[in-house]
Structure formats: C-alpha cells, structure tokens
Amino acid sequence: MAEPLKITTSRFGEITVPPQAVITMPRGMVGFPTCTRFVLIPHKPGSNFLWLQSLDAPELAFALTSPAYFDPDYAPTIPKNYLELLGASDQAGLEILVVLNVPHGKPEEMTANFRAPVVINPETRLGAQVILEDASYPIRKPLPRSPQPRPPVRPPSVVASDHIKE
C-alpha cells in the first residue's frame, strides 16, 4: 500500500492523507489547472460545509456545500465529455457540490456557484469542476430570502473525515 501523504496546509496545519482519500481532478479547478490532487475535509464535525483542500498547493482550498442548501431541486445535466473524464457511464451516483464564495467580513453576502459545480465520482475518485452550458444557472447564487427548511445535508460519500489526522 502506498504511503500516506503529509502536507502542511495554510488552514488546517499538517494533515495526513491516505492515498485512498485522494480525489484526482485531471483538469484541476477553473483557473488552477496545475493543482489536480485534492481531499475533502469537513469544516467541523456535523457542519454542512466542506473544504476541498489541494494537496499540491498548501494555501489552495475551496469551501463547498451541497446545492440542496440553496435549491433542493438543483439537478443539472452533466455533459457527456465530463462523464467520460470522471469514468462514469451515467450521472447516477455522482456527488454534486457547489463552491461557496464568502466575502471577507460579509458572510451574509455569501453566494454559491451553480454554473460550475464540483462533480465527483465516488467509485473512481475522479472529480471535475463542470462548466454548464445552461446560462440560467447563476455563477453567484445568493441564499434564498425565505430559505427552505434546511435539513442537515447528507454528507457526501467522498469525504475523508475518518482518514484525516490534523
């Protein structure tokens, strides 16, 4: 078995990541094409937020959450070329998460990117930030004014919570 990866991150200090917890994003995140290895870390136990932490750049991490938090009916069609990239024959079983944008000191202005969700295949542990063709999905979707009752979001099967030692 391959050695666990040790990396000193800017947000979480030193973390130890076993190889089976690594998520590979062959194209990286949009704008960060050279960082292709990530791990998903829960923000806190029981939190609805996750961090997609780069294993290639210690300071690079994205806050993610389930789109259901904003819109329980969000069900984008993942284009075929992305399915191929993820090693999936169809989109059933794929984990879909959205990137949060939380302006410094203004958490109430938080938005989520519905145009470019992070899609992960739990079986292959391959991921991609999928740019959707449909322009009706906003890049900056605010939290709904009268929010849906927010049940705790089902933790994605790809989270590495049991594996990470801080």
Add this chain to the structure above:
Amino acid sequence: MLILTRKVGQSITIGDGSIVVSVVEIKGRQVRLGIQAPPEMPVHRQEVFLKIQESNRQAAAASTGDLDRLAQLLGQGEKGSDG
C-alpha cells in the same frame, strides 16, 4: 494574433488537425461557430470561463473564520445546534 478570412462553410484546423473550427452561419453581427475537439480539450465561451475563474479566485481566499461566521449567521452553531 493570426487573422484569417473565412467564408460560411469554411474551417480552420488547429494543431495536429484534431481541432477544427468552422464558420456555420453569419447573421448580422453574430457568427455561429462549430468546434470539433477531442473530449479532453474543453471548449468554453471565454467570458463565462473568465467569470468562473474570477469567482474561483475569490472563493479560494475564504478563511475558516469566514466559514465560522457564516455558520453562525445561518444558525448552524456547531456547538449549540438545535437540531
């Protein structure tokens, strides 16, 4: 920048020929392009790509403190959760 003149139905090839860009239709100020590219070669409208890139750059600046404050705001208190 290389500038080429093409008519409707004409194409250009890029690289080893696996990328082909064709002029499909010209209507007023709009040009419809057809793009053939291998699946590993993503093709996007530039303004959308740049906006997502910019949004990602801002998103990547978030700190764990920002997320703590957000969780607090949403009543997602990790300590005193009311279920």
